[in-house]
Amino acid sequence: MCHIISYKQLHLLNTKHMKWEAKLVKHRRELRIAVYFTKSKELVERIKKLEGVRWSYTLMAWHLPDTDEYRERFKIPPRIIQNPIHAEKIVAFKAWLQSKRMSESTVTVYSDAVKTFLRFYNNKPIEEIDNDDLIQFNNDFILRNNYSSSYQNQVVNAIKKFFITVENRKIDVELIHRPKREKLLPNVLSKEEVKMILEAHNNIKHRAMLSLIYACGLRCGELLALKPIHIDSNRGLVFIKKGKGKKDRIAPLSQKTLDLLRLYFKACRPQVYLFEGQEAGKAYDERSLQLVLKQALTKSKITKPVTLHWLRHSYATHLLEAGTDLRYIQELLGHKSSKTTEIYTHVSTKNLQKIVSPFETL
Numbered sequence: 001m002c003h004i005i006s007y008k009q010l011h012l013l014n015t016k017h018m019k020w021e022a023k024l025v026k027h028r029r030e031l032r033i034a035v036y037f038t039k040s041k042e043l044v045e046r047i048k049k050l051e052g053v054r055w056s057y058t059l060m061a062w063h064l065p066d067t068d069e070y071r072e073r074f075k076i077p078p079r080i081i082q083n084p085i086h087a088e089k090i091v092a093f094k095a096w097l098q099s100k101r102m103s104e105s106t107v108t109v110y111s112d113a114v115k116t117f118l119r120f121y122n123n124k125p126i127e128e129i130d131n132d133d134l135i136q137f138n139n140d141f142i143l144r145n146n147y148s149s150s151y152q153n154q155v156v157n158a159i160k161k162f163f164i165t166v167e168n169r170k171i172d173v174e175l176i177h178r179p180k181r182e183k184l185l186p187n188v189l190s191k192e193e194v195k196m197i198l199e200a201h202n203n204i205k206h207r208a209m210l211s212l213i214y215a216c217g218l219r220c221g222e223l224l225a226l227k228p229i230h231i232d233s234n235r236g237l238v239f240i241k242k243g244k245g246k247k248d249r250i251a252p253l254s255q256k257t258l259d260l261l262r263l264y265f266k267a268c269r270p271q272v273y274l275f276e277g278q279e280a281g282k283a284y285d286e287r288s289l290q291l292v293l294k295q296a297l298t299k300s301k302i303t304k305p306v307t308l309h310w311l312r313h314s315y316a317t318h319l320l321e322a323g324t325d326l327r328y329i330q331e332l333l334g335h336k337s338s339k340t341t342e343i344y345t346h347v348s349t350k351n352l353q354k355i356v357s358p359f360e361t362l
Helices: 041-048 068-073 084-099 104-120 131-143 149-165 191-198 204-216 220-225 255-268 286-300 308-321 326-333 338-346
Strands: 011-014 019-027 030-037 054-056 061-065 237-240 249-252
Touching (some): 084 104, 104 131, 104 149, 131 149, 191 286, 191 308, 204 220, 204 237, 204 255, 204 286, 204 308, 249 326, 286 308, 308 326, 308 338, 326 338
Antiparallel strands (some): 011 019, 019 030, 030 061, 054 061, 237 249
């Protein structure tokens, strides 16, 4: 998911026929310049000629590399030169995170959060930064830019860990009014919708990838990390290695899924990973897999904003509705806490459909 790091309108061009604006965004862990404009063939043709431009379905915009040339061209303020002492501290923090064997994603998110915080106080020595500065950063940067509550908590946690590990002192994060965690229900598809999505593709590889995510409740990264040796056809099991939290787990593999995988394997003969891209021996690209899903939605004429994770949510909910014990579902999904799994009880409709509205008895 992309996170807009500056909602301020940086450049706006209005004419009688067209209107567009440029924003600095963070997309797939990379700073990019997103350009939004009213539908115009002229502007599309112009922007497609720029070097490094790409289209994003997530942003619903064209986006460009964050270079000094493009910043000047689209009237985006130049980069703040990182304080060299601050930069050294960030390197030290990143090294500490890596030494703790934290995931690449966590290392990137935490180090980027601290980098953003220290750039906010670029001209202030770290030893002089205190609780009041953290409160000001929260009010003047996070809240003013309307960042999400999850991002706010993420940044505060990163700053807290930075000062404990690198500076060997505590910042009292409790002085910040932490937002309540949003209690959002998982998005779930009906079995009919899942079937339409899984059967939309004629391409055996595309069908096998989407089917395995749903059939075993896999996360996207877990699917792409699978290797042929992780499929135990004799016992009907899939071994998921180093999933979220670096935990291994197993998931049952039905005969129907196994038959599909055999057809796929015979047709594609992957060398290293179970699902490989155009280059043999390299895992299939996550963005390409997301595009596979979007194409399936188009073919099946499903207009909901379905993501790959919806298939995992649907797997858990359908298991619950079929009578599977929550404890088993927790193990199958690799949840650390049972409270995480219990959320699926709120979207299961099996028992709700048995409830008769008092309106019916009037």
